[in-house]
Amino acid sequence: xxxxxxxxxxxxxxxxxxxxxxxxxxxxxxxxxxxxxxxxxxxxxxxxxxxxxxxxxxxxxxxxxxxxxxxxxxxxxxxxxxxxxxxxxxxxxxxxxxxxxxxxxxxxxxxxxxxxxxxxxxxxxxxxxxxxxxxxxxxxxxxxxxxx
Amino acid sequence: xxxxxxxxxxxxxxxxxxxxxxxxxxxxxxxxxxxxxxxxxxxxxxxxxxxxxxxxxxxxxxxxxxxxxxxxxxxxxxxxxxxxxxxxxxxxxxxxxxxxxxxxxxxxxxxxxxxxxxxxxxxxxxxxxxxxxxxxxxxxxxxxxxxxxxxxxxxxxxxxxxxxxxxxxxxxxxxxxxxxxxxxxxxxxxxxxxxxxxxxxxxxxxxxxxxxxxxxxxxxxxxxxxxxxxxxxxxxxxxxxxxxxxxxxxxxxxxxxxxxxxxxxxxxxxxxxxxxxxxxxxxxxxxxxxxxxxxxxxxxxxxxxxxxxxxxxxxxxxxxxxxxxxxxxxxxxxxxxxxxxxxxxxxxxxxxxxxxxxxxxxxxxxxxxxxxxxxxxxxxxxxxxxxxxxxxxxxxxxxxxxxxxxxxxxxxxxxxxxxxxxxxxxxxxxxxxxxxxxxxxxxxxxxxxxxxxxxxxxxxxxxxxxxxxxxxxxxxxxxxxxxxxxxxxxxxxxxxxxxxxxxxxxxxxxxxxxxxxxxxxxxxxxxxxxxxxxxxxxxxxxxxxxxxxxxxxxxxxxxxxxxxxxxxxxxxxxxxxxxxxxxxxxxxxxxxxxxxxxxxxxxxxxxxxxxxxxxxxxxxxxxxxxxxxxxxxxxxxxxxxxxxxxxxxxxxxxxxxxxxxxxxxxxxxxxxxx
Numbered sequence: 001x002x003x004x005x006x007x008x009x010x011x012x013x014x015x016x017x018x019x020x021x022x023x024x025x026x027x028x029x030x031x032x033x034x035x036x037x038x039x040x041x042x043x044x045x046x047x048x049x050x051x052x053x054x055x056x057x058x059x060x061x062x063x064x065x066x067x068x069x070x071x072x073x074x075x076x077x078x079x080x081x082x083x084x085x086x087x088x089x090x091x092x093x094x095x096x097x098x099x100x101x102x103x104x105x106x107x108x109x110x111x112x113x114x115x116x117x118x119x120x121x122x123x124x125x126x127x128x129x130x131x132x133x134x135x136x137x138x139x140x141x142x143x144x145x146x147x148x
Numbered sequence: 149x150x151x152x153x154x155x156x157x158x159x160x161x162x163x164x165x166x167x168x169x170x171x172x173x174x175x176x177x178x179x180x181x182x183x184x185x186x187x188x189x190x191x192x193x194x195x196x197x198x199x200x201x202x203x204x205x206x207x208x209x210x211x212x213x214x215x216x217x218x219x220x221x222x223x224x225x226x227x228x229x230x231x232x233x234x235x236x237x238x239x240x241x242x243x244x245x246x247x248x249x250x251x252x253x254x255x256x257x258x259x260x261x262x263x264x265x266x267x268x269x270x271x272x273x274x275x276x277x278x279x280x281x282x283x284x285x286x287x288x289x290x291x292x293x294x295x296x297x298x299x300x301x302x303x304x305x306x307x308x309x310x311x312x313x314x315x316x317x318x319x320x321x322x323x324x325x326x327x328x329x330x331x332x333x334x335x336x337x338x339x340x341x342x343x344x345x346x347x348x349x350x351x352x353x354x355x356x357x358x359x360x361x362x363x364x365x366x367x368x369x370x371x372x373x374x375x376x377x378x379x380x381x382x383x384x385x386x387x388x389x390x391x392x393x394x395x396x397x398x399x400x401x402x403x404x405x406x407x408x409x410x411x412x413x414x415x416x417x418x419x420x421x422x423x424x425x426x427x428x429x430x431x432x433x434x435x436x437x438x439x440x441x442x443x444x445x446x447x448x449x450x451x452x453x454x455x456x457x458x459x460x461x462x463x464x465x466x467x468x469x470x471x472x473x474x475x476x477x478x479x480x481x482x483x484x485x486x487x488x489x490x491x492x493x494x495x496x497x498x499x500x501x502x503x504x505x506x507x508x509x510x511x512x513x514x515x516x517x518x519x520x521x522x523x524x525x526x527x528x529x530x531x532x533x534x535x536x537x538x539x540x541x542x543x544x545x546x547x548x549x550x551x552x553x554x555x556x557x558x559x560x561x562x563x564x565x566x567x568x569x570x571x572x573x574x575x576x577x578x579x580x581x582x583x584x585x586x587x588x589x590x591x592x593x594x595x596x597x598x599x600x601x602x603x604x605x606x607x608x609x610x611x612x613x614x615x616x617x618x619x620x621x622x623x624x625x626x627x628x629x630x631x632x633x634x635x636x637x638x639x640x641x642x643x644x645x646x647x648x649x650x651x652x653x654x655x656x657x658x659x660x661x662x663x664x665x666x667x668x669x670x671x672x673x674x675x676x677x678x679x680x681x682x683x684x685x686x687x688x689x690x691x692x693x694x695x696x697x698x699x700x701x702x703x704x705x706x707x708x709x710x711x712x713x714x715x716x717x718x719x720x721x722x723x724x725x726x727x728x729x730x731x732x733x734x735x736x737x738x739x740x741x742x743x744x745x746x747x748x749x750x751x752x753x754x755x756x757x758x759x760x761x762x763x764x765x766x767x768x769x770x771x772x773x774x775x776x777x778x779x780x781x782x783x784x785x786x787x788x789x790x791x792x793x794x795x796x797x798x799x800x801x802x803x804x805x806x807x808x809x810x811x812x813x814x815x816x817x818x819x820x821x822x
Contacts, residue, residue, distance in 0.1 A: 007500050012512055018552055019516055023523075026548030027541055034528060034538035051540060063763045088679070088759035088769055091740045 032102065037074035046107040052079070053100045056118070061095055072101060072111070079105075085114040093118035150215055153203035153294040157244070160196035160251070161288055163189045164281035171274030175267075175351070183266075186273045187258045193280055194255035201248045204241060204293055208234045213309040216295040217241055223315040223736035225706040230321055236329045237316055239450060239465075240293035245329075246446065247283040249337040254280060257341055257366070265362055271348035272341075279340050282472050290465045315736025318708070322388045328380040332404055335374025336442045339407060341366040342414075343439035343480075346432055350483045355428065355490045360418045363435075364651075365796055367418075371411045372792035378404050379785035390742045390757040392677060392773035394781065397546040402525040403445035406518055410438040413514040416507050423569060424504060425494030429484070430511070432491070436480045441518070443473055448525070499571040506564035513556050520549040551604050555611060558666050561659050562615030565622065583621060588614035605673035608666045616663045619656050626653075647800055654795025661791055664784030671752070671777025679759075681767035682713070691774045693754060694718045698726070700768055708732040710743075713758050713768050717747065729758040729770070752776040 033047070037054040040047070057078055060071040068083040081101055083089070093099060093116060101113035167189035174182035204217070208231050213219040221241070222234045236242040254276040261269050287293070299308035342363035349359035381401065382394035395401060414434040420427045447469035497504055524541045531539040566580040592610040600606050627641035636644060646653040680688040682697040689695075698714030712730030716723070729745040747754040755773040762769055798806070 008497075008505070011500070011509070015509075015513065015556065016516070019520065019549060022548040022552055023520055023545065026545035027524075029548075030542035030544035032540050032542065034540050066764055086679075088757075088771060091742060091760075 037072055037079055038077045040105055040111075041077050041079060041109075047105045049102075050105060051100055051102045052105075052111065053098070054078070056093065056095050056097050056099050058095045070095075072099060079109065079111050081111045081113050083116060084112050085116065087115065089116055090118050149203055149207055149212065150294040150296050153200045153207075154288075154292065156196045156198075156200035156203060157284060157288045157292070157294070160193050160200065160247070161281060161284040163193040163196060164277045164284055167193060167277030168274050168281060171270045171272075171277060173270075175270030175274070180266075183270050183273075186270060186277075187262075190254050190258045190273055190277060193277065193284075194251040197244075197248045197251045197280075197284065200244060200294075201235070204244060205232065205235055208232075211313070213311075213313050214296050214307055215293075216297050217293040219297060219310055219313045221314065221316055223313040225736070226316055226321075227707065229323075229326055230316055233320070233326045233329075234316055236333070237320055238293075240287065240291040240295075242329070242333075243283060243287045243291050243450070243465075244293050246333055246337060247280060247287055249330075249333050250276070250280050250283060250340060253338055253341050257344075265345075265358075267352050268345060268348035268354060268359065268362075271351045272344040275344040275347050276340060279344075282468075286465055286468050290468060312736060315734060318732065318734040318737055318739050318741040319388055321707075321734070322384055324380045324384050324387070328377055328384055330377075331373050331380055332377030335370045335372075335377050336404075336407065336446060338366070338370025338373065339411065339435075339438050339442045341370075342435050346435045347480060347483060350432065350487045353487065353490055355487065357418075357422050357425075360421055360431065364418070367411065367415060368792055368796055371408070371415060372789060372796075374404065374408045374411065375792075376785060376789050378408060379782065383782060386778070387744060387746065388741070390744050390759065390771070392675070392755055392757075392771075392775060393672070394778070397524070397543045399525050400449050402521050402546075403441075403448040406522060406525075407438050407441040407445060409514050409518045409521070410434055410441055413511045413518075414438055417511050420504055420507050426497070426504065427508075428491040428493060429488065432484055434511075436477075436484070437518075439480075440473065440476060443469070443476065447473065501567060501572045501577070503564065503567045503569045503572075506560060506567045510557065510560050510564060513553055513560070517550065517553045517557075520553065521546065524549075554666070554669070555604070555607055558608070558611045558615060558662065561662050562611070562618035565656065565659070566618055580618075580621070584614045584617035587617045602673040605670040608670035612663045612666050612670070616660065619659050619663070622656055623653070646794065647797075649801070650797045650799045651795045654791050654793075654797070657791030657794055658788050659791075661784045661786070661788030664780045664787055666784075668777050668779070668781030668784060671775065671780065674776045676774040677772065679769070679771045681762050681765055682770050683767050686767075688770060688772060690772045692720050693772075693774065695727075695756070695770070695772060697768070697770070707736075708734045711758070713770065715745075715756055715770070717754065727754070727756045729756045731758050731760065748779050750777075750779055753778045 032049050032051050034051045034053065035047075037052060040050070040052055052072060054072040054074040057071040057073040060069075060073075060078075062069050068089070070081055070083075071078040072081050084103070097118045099116055099118040101111060102115040102117075103111060103113040105111050167186050170182050170186035170189055173179075174186050204215075206212075207215045207218050208222050209228070211218070211222070211224050217238060217240050218234070221237045222231055226234070234241065236245045254273070257272060257276065258269075261272075265272075297308045297310070298305040300306075345359045345363045345366065349355055378401075381404065385396070386392075386394035414431065417427050417431055417434060421431055447466070450465055450469070497508070499505065524545050528538045528540045531537055562584065563581075568576060588610050591613045592606065595606055595609055600609070623642055623645070626645040627638055630636055630641040630645055631638060634641070634644075676691050678688060678690040680686070682688060684697055684699055686697045687694055688697075694717070696716040696718070698716060700711060700713045702711050703709070710730045710732045712728050715727045715729070717725060717727060724747065727745040727747055730743045731740055732743055733740045742757050742759055744755060744757045746756070753773075753775040755775055757771040757773075759769040759771050761767070
């Protein structure tokens with residue numbers, strides 16, 4: 001009986017070891033720090049492989065010579081972002097959208113984004129000032145948020 | 149109308165609370181009269197929540213934009229079938245929908261158990277209604293879908309309705325999105341029933357395998373729906389999101405996978421308890437875990453605790469869910485500890501190479517998968533709490549862990565059922581495994597010869613063949629035996645074999661579905677993609693395909709305006725027709741989305757996306773993917789669904805038993821009447 005238990009333990013041990021080893025290597029490979037705009041600017045240091053969440057500042061998206069730049073803002077702070085990735089930007093990437101950029105923050109204070117994810121602010125919840133409001137300016141529409 | 153809905157909700161909440169108390173009291177006092185009233189309260193709960201759902205659907209279908217939820221999620225020109233789906237498009241509606249499905253399951257449990265399990269039922273009702281009370285309370289207090297819009301005027305607040313609603317999120321306007329959430333929810337919610345029975349069994353100390361027998365179907369049904377829901381979600385992502393894949397290890401996807409994995413473990417380990425009286429504690433732990441993960445999944449999806457592309461907006465319901473999870477865990481785990489002495493194992497494990505140990509390995513591996521996926525999913529939260537720094541992990545982590553685990557499981561899918569209970573002799577191993585292994589080696593060799601060098605993909609295909617042959621061999625052997633003894637023809641024999649033991653052979657059909665899934669997963673390793681700027685006459689090449697751009701046409705529908713490009717496809721010089729990916733601009737929500745066009749075949753999908761317009765050149769941005777074997781994933785899903793349905797059909801043996809029991813009851817009643 002003891003022998004059997006031992007074999008069983010060894011079997012499970014090997015499986016666990018493989019899985020844990022794979023987990024650690026995959027973890028090291030893909031771990032990314034997630035910070036907000038103000039956390040990033042307050043330290044002032046450059047950082048590798050970091051994700052930053054914020055809003056795409058209104059009127060900041062510029063396309064020049066095939067390169068896209070914009071400012072990612074949170075409250076009063078914002079950082080300039082250059083998109084250096086190859087993926088087509090998501091449809092939800094518009095001014096005012098919430099965006100998560102992934103890439104490197106250079107010592108010069110510029111963010112070189114390799115990936116951009118965006119979530120339209122009005123995607124699931126109606127917010128005042130959202131697209132629908134611009135389309136049909138009805139007095140008192142601001143009450144939308146209060147009631148919902 | 150909104151008032152009627154709110155009344156339905158609050159009355160439902162009241163009946164649920166009554167059901168909790170009456171159930172517990174009825175069980176404690178052994179009073180069948182109180183139990184009857186608990187049952188009636190459950191049915192009244194069903195009626196009231198149904199009323200609320202009907203009212204909300206009515207408001208949606210009649211474009212009543214006084215209602216804030218309807219105004220936020222629907223619009224006049226939305227097609228009717230999408231309007232129906234507005235019910236679960238937002239936070240408030242989906243919580244109501246969740247509550248309603250729970251009510252339906254609860255009502256069904258009451259109706260089906262009017263004559264049986266009378267001792268456990270009071271507590272089952274109590275626990276189901278407790279969950280129902282939580283969900284209706286959260287819907288009523290924190291996410292009421294019956295809120296009305298108002299506008300401030302000089303005379304105070306006045307009711308207000310916009311001319312049109314904000315519209316349904318364009319990404320949700322896709323046919324499988326109409327059924328994906330209901331399927332997924334039927335899965336999430338349904339595990340409440342086996343959980344309630346397990347808790348009822350613990351409370352009443354009726355811890356034989358009765359509760360397991362009773363909840364077998366109650367577990368298979370939600371498991372089936374959850375699996376279908378997950379795959380439909382993948383199907384949706386594949387056809388709508390336009391990145392060429394169907395699974396991205398997004399927290400919301402992971403959340404749905406977790407209870408499916410632990411539910412799979414539960415479905416298997418109950419068989420050891422039935423056959424050998426082992427693993428009793430383990431089974432309770434699994435059912436608790438599965439229910440916990442279902443609620444946890446809903447919590448992850450709803451609370452915005454982890455950032456996800458499809459997460460709903462930040463909301464206030466998080467703390468309520470955390471509290472409910474805490475209560476569920478504390479209650480169920482302490483109950484389990486109090487009853488440990490009733491859960492002693494009747495047997496010991498005899499051999500490493502036996503059906504039992506196969507099941508045990510399966511359980512360990514599934515739980516390792518749960519742990520690994522859970523760890524990666526909530527790591528941002530953990531690291532924030534410990535290091536005050538949010539660290540996220542991406543797809544490479546999940547793939548690295550999940551692939552070896554998945555392959556081990558695949559191996560067991562084929563090997564496990566061929567092992568004998570208690571102990572498997574070397575002779576029987578040789579007899580059962582020679583053919584599958586031989587076929588797998590031959591196919592594996594052919595794959596190597598044709599240039600398959602991707603290690604994991606090769607292993608998956610090798611194992612897929614091995615498991616497929618193992619499983620088919622079981623059908624074949626069973627059928628041959630019947631043919632020898634009964635003189636049936638082969639197909640009759642297969643049919644009768646399956647019908648004699650639907651659970652076993654239905655399970656094998658599910659296993660064949662799993663094999664097909666893995667064939668599809670393996671195809672992912674050979675994906676090819678390209679991207680190009682195109683105007684009329686331009687060509688794009690990927691693998692052996694050539695895509696030639698035709699004209700770009702613009703058009704208009706009431707719901708959206710669109711632009712589409714016609715791509716003429718040729719493969720090795722042979723024309724294969726055209727694909728027309730388009731971009732739609734939805735009017736109500738003012739959002740553009742890409743609508744992919746796919747040419748699907750058994751061997752591979754050609755997947756095209758009109759991603760946008762290049763701002764500099766004005767050309768169309770076209771992305772093309774070649775995704776080998778993707779169709780096998782969807783087919784595998786269908787086969788699994790069908791296999792589970794088959795396993796749900798009562799076996800002939802079971803039906804005969806039921807008939808005998810019924811006849812006995814009739815006889816007893818007849819003699820009583822005399």
